[in-house]
Amino acid sequence: MKELVEYIAKALVDHPEAVQVNVVEGGKTKVLELKVHPDDMGQVIGKHGRTAKSIRTLLNAAATKDNIRVVLEIVE
Amino acid sequence: MVSIEVEGKTPEEAIQKALEVLDAPREKVKVEILEEGSKGLFGMIGSKQAKVKATLLEITEPDVGRSQASEFSPRPTVSATKPPRPITDARALAALGDTPGKETLEELLRLMGFKAEITQRLDGDKIILSVHAGEDSNILIGRRGKNLNGLQYVVNRICARKNENTQPVVIDIEGYRERREEALEALAQRLAAKAKSSHREVETEPLSAAERRLIHMALKDDAEVRTQSRGEGPYKNVVIRPRSR
Numbered sequence: 260m261k262e263l264v265e266y267i268a269k270a271l272v273d274h275p276e277a278v279q280v281n282v283v284e285g286g287k288t289k290v291l292e293l294k295v296h297p298d299d300m301g302q303v304i305g306k307h308g309r310t311a312k313s314i315r316t317l318l319n320a321a322a323t324k325d326n327i328r329v330v331l332e333i334v335e
Numbered sequence: 336m337v338s339i340e341v342e343g344k345t346p347e348e349a350i351q352k353a354l355e356v357l358d359a360p361r362e363k364v365k366v367e368i369l370e371e372g373s374k375g376l377f378g379m380i381g382s383k384q385a386k387v388k389a390t391l392l393e394i395t396e397p398d399v400g401r402s403q404a405s406e407f408s409p410r411p412t413v414s415a416t417k418p419p420r421p422i423t424d425a426r427a428l429a430a431l432g433d434t435p436g437k438e439t440l441e442e443l444l445r446l447m448g449f450k451a452e453i454t455q456r457l458d459g460d461k462i463i464l465s466v467h468a469g470e471d472s473n474i475l476i477g478r479r480g481k482n483l484n485g486l487q488y489v490v491n492r493i494c495a496r497k498n499e500n501t502q503p504v505v506i507d508i509e510g511y512r513e514r515r516e517e518a519l520e521a522l523a524q525r526l527a528a529k530a531k532s533s534h535r536e537v538e539t540e541p542l543s544a545a546e547r548r549l550i551h552m553a554l555k556d557d558a559e560v561r562t563q564s565r566g567e568g569p570y571k572n573v574v575i576r577p578r579s580r
Binding site: 266267270271309312314317320323324 | 439442443446447448449471474475477481482484485486488489492493496497568569
């Protein structure tokens with residue numbers, strides 16, 4: 260899950276070295292905190308939040324397979 | 336031996352595209368016409384794409400190329416004096432190659448924990464990546480194609496960032512796109528009938544641009560209704576109104 264978010268984020272931003280993903284485990288729910296360079300916020304969120312929504316969709320699909328819940332938070 | 340199947344409005348157009356993809360002269364490619372294609376009524380209803388199968392000839396055998404070439408190509412076929420140009424499978428595969436889209440999709444699926452096989456093909460000028468994931472296919476498609484569309488969006492975003500000129504890919508899983516297309520066309524007809532009998536406008540659920548287009552196209556020749564997209568961003572849908580006489 261972590262690698263998935265990292266891969267997508269790094270592929271979309273101008274500063275891939277600034278991409279950071281922290282995993283907060285909490286029982287059946289996993290929280291992924293994605294941190295990117297301030298200038299890249301728009302890239303990972305997208306118009307109408309479409310990119311962020313798509314990343315969450317992919318995470319949910321992967322989580323469904325593993326029978327867990329995953330929440331993606333994009334932090335500044 | 337490298338073979339590709341290509342579609343086009345006419346057999347000639349399909350052959351031209353095939354040659355571009357294979358990056359080979361006409362005489363080095365054996366062409367089989369799979370579908371002649373037809374214009375259909377008004378060039379719209381019932382029109383069928385022409386489909387050809389183009390096979391790159393590995394060894395230069397002028398005879399093989401000529402037999403079918405003469406039909407469409409006014410160009411003379413290989414002359415004996417022309418030095419045979421080495422055509423390797425590698426080159427043709429590189430021309431068709433693994434597109435950036437396919438590689439990105441493979442990586443994404445791997446990271447998502449799915450085992451899937453991906454095949455790519457050309458449909459007209461669209462690159463279609465077909466995913467075969469067995470029993471995981473339903474998860475990958477998601478409700479009303481949500482996961483599939485998310486996947487397609489992310490792949491295209493990533494590819495567009497890497498190279499501005501990449502052409503968008505269409506991702507399909509076990510023929511889902513075609514089934515959805517048929518379902519949407521049926522829906523369009525049902526809603527149009529409802530609009531006509533009730534004399535009121537009816538609307539669809541929110542649809543993607545490609546899906547809205549399908550509804551518009553399905554009803555464009557229906558003189559009794561008008562279609563219009565309404566709403567903003569992800570909530571955009573199509574309104575079907577009875578046309579007042």
